[in-house]
Amino acid sequence: MDLTKKRFKEEFSQTFENMYAFDIKNSTAIQQYTALGNYLRFSYSDDWNKTNKKYLNEQVKQVYYFSIEFLPGRMLKSNLLNLGILDTVRDGLVDLGLDFEEIVKSEVDPGLGNGGLGRLASCFMDSIASLGLPGNGNGIRYRYGLFQQKFVDGYQVELPDNWLRNGNVWEVRKENKAVTVRFGGQVGLVEAANGHLKPTYFNTQNILAVPYDTGMVGYQNDVINNLRLWSAEIPPEEEIHYHTIAEREQVNQITEVLYPDDSNHEGQTLRLRQEYFFTSAGIQSVIQYYKQTGLSWQNFPDKIAIHINDTHPSLAIPELMRVLLDEEDLSWEQAWEITKKTMSYTNHTVLQEAMEKWPIDMVKKLLPRIYQVIEEINRRHIEKKLSLYGSDLTYRTAIIADGYVKMAHLAIVGSHSVNGVAKLHTEILMHDVLNDFYQMYPAKFNNKTNGITQRRWLHLANEELTKLIDSKIGTDWKTNPAELKLFKAFIADQETLDKLGTIKLVNKEKFAAYTKNEMGIEINPEALFDVQIKRLHAYKRQLLNVLHIIDRYLKIKEDPTLAIQPRVFIFGAKAAPSYSYAKQIIKLINALAELINNDQEVDDKLKIVFVENYGVSLAELIIPAAEVSEQISLAGKEASGTSNMKLMLNGALTIATLDGANVEIRDFVGEDNLFLFGLNDQEVQILNKNGSYHPREIYETNPRLKQVLNTLIDGTIPDIEMEGRVIFDSLVYHNDEYFLLKDFDSYIQAQEEIDLLYQNKTKWNQKSLMNIASSGPFSADFTIQRYAEEIWKIDSQLIDVHQKLFLTEPI
Structure with a gap:
């Protein structure tokens, strides 16, 4: 971004006065931060728009990174650095008599992740944009995020983390991209004129998923990718059906807090609702985008890669199947081939207790159509593998077993790639924790050691x-x-x-x-x-x-x-x-x-x-x-x-x-x-x-x-x-x-x-x-380069040699 100190001071001062209608010298650090954030977002909005148009017009293949956590940290300094104007803005603010570090500290640290998983996702978003790769994030816009930790008499006490109390200057609400996500009710299958079975839904709870988009600024290369976080709202046309506060609160809870307490049935149900909410919304959003290309469904895996970051987004697999089967009238065989070629999965644990699984009755009640799809995926998996591997090995890899739907099993069966995140971790997956699947699908397994930016x-x-x-x-x-x-x-x-x-x-x-x-x-x-x-x-x-x-x-x-x-x-x-x-x-x-x-x-x-x-x-x-x-x-x-x-x-x-x-x-x-x-x-x-x-x-x-x-x-x-x-x-x-x-x-x-x-x-x-x-x-740049080349098959869109990150394999 080409910006002189003189121009910055003039434009920033004008932005502040336009927002607040008083002189910047009488402002608080939070007001200064808000104005500066808005100024920066306005300044890169043109590149953001150009990036989106380039991807669509040139029909380049894009990756959609699905993660229940994104832990970005404060974004002001990061965006200034990546725009190439950190020193210019810092010096300009000093000239204006403002304290740059106080402005930086006034930005709230979003609690949208718990630790390594969410921070990794954010490092990856930074690297994807900085490498000029066409990539998008897909997650949840938590109202309170992870809890705020306090110590009282030495004990941990959890308080709400109201990170949105002053708004979020980096996000843009996109009501025109909202989609509907269905929960509960009943579903029946009715034969259509073409002989396909079409689902008919009754008594469902319909939730409006509204996206909030945040620009992911590449390192000094004019690339602005997109992080889309979804918020759950009551559809305007269904306001009449939500009579009580409890009914309305049930909707709000979906995007209220990261990792609700799942030690009881109600908490587990809420977690499952969260997982389906953001995966369904994300899949529908991807489908909306793809339809703009005018390409046939057979080309879908050539233009779209969907990555499942840990098991939380595994429902993206049956959700994509649902859309292709029920809404686009593809055959099971066509839909399954497209889904497998599109999906890839990263495993992040060797702990059995961390391998998510949900009670069958819970999935049936909350997601009746999705359960039907999972049941059919499981039936066909078992039918196909029995003659090849025998009953013991086949049933150990079943997706539905022992009263549960096993999410890691679903992710592996429905993906073309399964990777661990360190050499030792991947070896343990292949030879111990997921050995049954490794025997079936040795070509799927690979290692991508994590990285940081x-x-x-x-x-x-x-x-x-x-x-x-x-x-x-x-x-x-x-x-x-x-x-x-x-x-x-x-x-x-x-x-x-x-x-x-x-x-x-x-x-x-x-x-x-x-x-x-x-x-x-x-x-x-x-x-x-x-x-x-x-x-x-x-x-x-x-x-x-x-x-x-x-x-x-x-x-x-x-x-x-x-x-x-x-x-x-x-x-x-x-x-x-x-x-x-x-x-x-x-x-x-x-x-x-x-x-x-x-x-x-x-x-x-x-x-x-x-x-x-x-x-x-x-x-x-x-x-x-x-x-x-x-x-x-x-x-x-x-x-x-x-x-x-x-x-x-x-x-x-x-x-x-x-x-x-x-x-x-x-x-x-x-x-x-x-x-x-x-x-x-x-x-x-x-x-x-x-x-x-x-x-x-x-x-x-x-x-x-x-x-x-x-x-x-x-x-x-x-x-x-x-x-x-x-x-x-x-x-x-x-x-x-x-x-x-x-x-x-x-x-x-x-x-x-x-x-x-x-x-x-x-x-x-x-x-x-x-x-x-x-x-x-x-470096996460190396990690992402390997994902891009070996799993997602996406290419950098940078042409100017001065913009490119010249990566050579470390020795």
């Missing part, structure tokens, strides 16, 4: 480090992240290493200022900052981190004069509202923090900071300050992880099990530049299979660990009588499902190695530099 996690989050890299290797790495490897040439350059250390210290000071001002906790920026930021789940083993902290605390209490490396342990995590055990761990961490942070004998040798309401904006503050990256999930449980990549990119050293993408991080950065510990995946499988693991025996024979565990039940940590006992029993008496006690000694040893290395700042900074220089392969 450097534009947000380095260019924006760590501007000084970005400038340092620019000064050493030039700027080509910004459009080809593989070029970051050139930074390795400075591993012996003391000036560069010193500057790297200075930048890290400044970032630590920024975070220390935040903890003091916002949390009332004073931390020493000279201490080692040890970070674990991710969803709170037992398999991610925040609890193992806690056991190490307790061990460290006990050592200090035994000898307050002990010369030990000062550390600040930083946690950011939300627990699902119904996940009691995770919430008990949160209480434990907060109780431990209260004990340690107020113990004068400990002083600055040890501090704990558990930030409330962890999200993208807090991550942008924490990650540049991090020095140790805790990636300590039990081997074989984490699909990929992306915080490991973000922290590595910013120079943190990883302490890790060989789980998820940690394996590939090890391969690229080298084993000498991270700290590995614990069981590997094969060892975990052996212990699970032979039943030879006895945690109580470890407890009784390991005095150091026993002392640590006893603090959970002997009153050492105040105010955790109930939580401490539950956690203690889960580890000692209930077989320690995630092998914390088994990995404890190895973990402690790795932590001691970290302490030792940190004493030599030159060596530490060298390893930090190696992590930064080795992070290029984990």
Whole structure:
């Protein structure tokens, strides 16, 4: 975008006055942000329109990325960067006497995702646009998003996150693109004149799905793709049927909150309603677009790719079948061939409990026609496979079984591609979790290791480090992240290493200022900052981190004069509202923090900071300050992880099990530049299979660990009588499902190695530099390039060589 500072100041000031009818000097930061957001959206609207027209007029193949989560973070700085006007606007605002950082902070961080899944989807949207690929997002416009997390007496409390209280300047409501989604009622099949069975619906609840579109701005290439989020409303013509507040609330609930509590029947039904709502709306929207091309249905897979991000959008498969069969009069064989060639599916878990399944009666009642389609897909699948694979294998892959509709099975059977998100994860899917399907469809399975966008996690989050890299290797790495490897040439350059250390210290000071001002906790920026930021789940083993902290605390209490490396342990995590055990761990961490942070004998040798309401904006503050990256999930449980990549990119050293993408991080950065510990995946499988693991025996024979565990039940940590006992029993008496006690000694040893290395700042900074220089392969640009070429079969629409991201495969 070509913009001078003078022109910006004039146009922005005029935009503000047109909106508010008073001088900008008397405005609030929120008003300034709103005006600036609107100014930017108006400025790129022409390119947005041109992008849409180009895709339609040239009939290029597009991908539609269906995800129940999109976690974009604040968009102002990201859009300014991608438009190429960040410095121009920042300087112009200074000239106008405005505080740019205050304007940035006034933007609400949308809680439209829970963690890695939603952030990955947003990184992918950024990369798709930046590569000039024709792509669209499809999801839900949650009124409140994920809950706002508060700590009350150390307990997690969930409050509504009203992120739309001041509106959303980036979105455009498109009433003309609204569609109707049907729930409930009855459906009958009536033979039409052409011999096809046509459905007739009775007593359905009809919901109006209204799209809100947000422009996805490509990196300095004039491409503006589309993220479409759907809002549930009462159709105007049916207002008369909604007599009570409860009836109207049932509609509002569909797009009210992300991940409603599904521990009961009502919550499960609401989740299923959400999943069908946005998939049905999205499919209908795609069909509307495709009809504008005038092409035959046989060309549909040549022009449309639909990607299912985890199992939540799996109903897109029977919904596309429904439309093609019922509304477009295709035969089953034609519709099924089109659907399979169009759909692709990413699996994000190896945990069986995370493989979604819905009770048959629930699906039948809520989605009667969709259930009929799923039932027929299942019948034909079984009929076709029985003679080929026998009954045992065939029925293990059934979509409808044991009283449930299994969504992962539906996604696999109805897609032409199934991918995992890290090398180890994909191997586990093929050879264990989804082995039955791999035997049937070996050609469908492939790996696409997750990635992150450097534009947000380095260019924006760590501007000084970005400038340092620019000064050493030039700027080509910004459009080809593989070029970051050139930074390795400075591993012996003391000036560069010193500057790297200075930048890290400044970032630590920024975070220390935040903890003091916002949390009332004073931390020493000279201490080692040890970070674990991710969803709170037992398999991610925040609890193992806690056991190490307790061990460290006990050592200090035994000898307050002990010369030990000062550390600040930083946690950011939300627990699902119904996940009691995770919430008990949160209480434990907060109780431990209260004990340690107020113990004068400990002083600055040890501090704990558990930030409330962890999200993208807090991550942008924490990650540049991090020095140790805790990636300590039990081997074989984490699909990929992306915080490991973000922290590595910013120079943190990883302490890790060989789980998820940690394996590939090890391969690229080298084993000498991270700290590995614990069981590997094969060892975990052996212990699970032979039943030879006895945690109580470890407890009784390991005095150091026993002392640590006893603090959970002997009153050492105040105010955790109930939580401490539950956690203690889960580890000692209930077989320690995630092998914390088994990995404890190895973990402690790795932590001691970290302490030792940190004493030599030159060596530490060298390893930090190696992590930064080795992070290029984990760019989402590379990941998306592989999706585009190998699964979606879509091509970049950029012609101008100066716009293109020149990607070369990392080595």
